[in-house]
Amino acid sequence: MSSDIVTPAEVHVLSERHAMLIDIRGHDEWLREHIYGARSLPLEQLQPGCFSEGSLSESDTVVFLCQSGMRTNSATAHLRNAVHPAKALIMQGGLNAWKAAGYPVQVDSRQPLPVMRQVQITAGALVLCGTVAGAVLSPAFYIIPGFVGPGLMFAGITGWCGMAKFLAVMPWNR
Structure with missing residues (x-):
């Protein structure tokens, strides 16, 4: 079993030969936009044996x-193990490269933007508005970007984002 990097053109040919396309982005990202025929299987759900026993063979791709290819490149070994004994391929440049090559994607603009x-x-709007209001109205408004910055740092360090949790329960994300 090997793990190779393939171009969107090679993937396009492989997809016509019934290769299995797996999109490891979050399900909300996949709902908004994905390659026709690609299955959504977020990276955190991919584990060795996550496919039913015997569903993949050495002849499968x-x-x-x-x-963008960042997540797949950083998780190559994990992805390879999840589909053993099948051949695992990584699409270079991800969905962005697929679209840049002119291949079609299924878009559902009714789906909300991904939470992140x-x-x-x-966060950008709060920082911008707080900074402008602090400069124009009152320096007290500088508390807004002063609060958002540490919140983003905390989210980056711990992996827990209060703003994401809050936005995820908004009516447009249900």
Whole structure:
């Protein structure tokens, strides 16, 4: 069993030959946009034996992809073990490269943006508004970016993000 890097053009040919495409991004990311025929199986759910016993053989090919290729590249050994004995391939550049090559994707713009993008937009807006209000209205508004910055640091250090938890329960994310 090997693990190889393949281009979107090679994946396009393989997908026509019934290779299994697995998108390891979060399910919310997959719902918003994905390659036709790709299955959603987030990285944290991929474990050795997660496929039913005997469902994959040495003659099977599984192609893993994410948004940009970063997640698949950093988890190559984990991905390879999850599909043993099948051949594991990693799509270079992920979904971004697939789209740049001009291949079609299934887009559902009714789905909300992924929660982490919502966090980035909200944090950026709070910092911008707090800074502008602090400069124009009152220095007391500088407390807003002063609060958001440490919150983002805490989220990065611990992996727990209060803003993400809050946004995840908003009506548009249900």
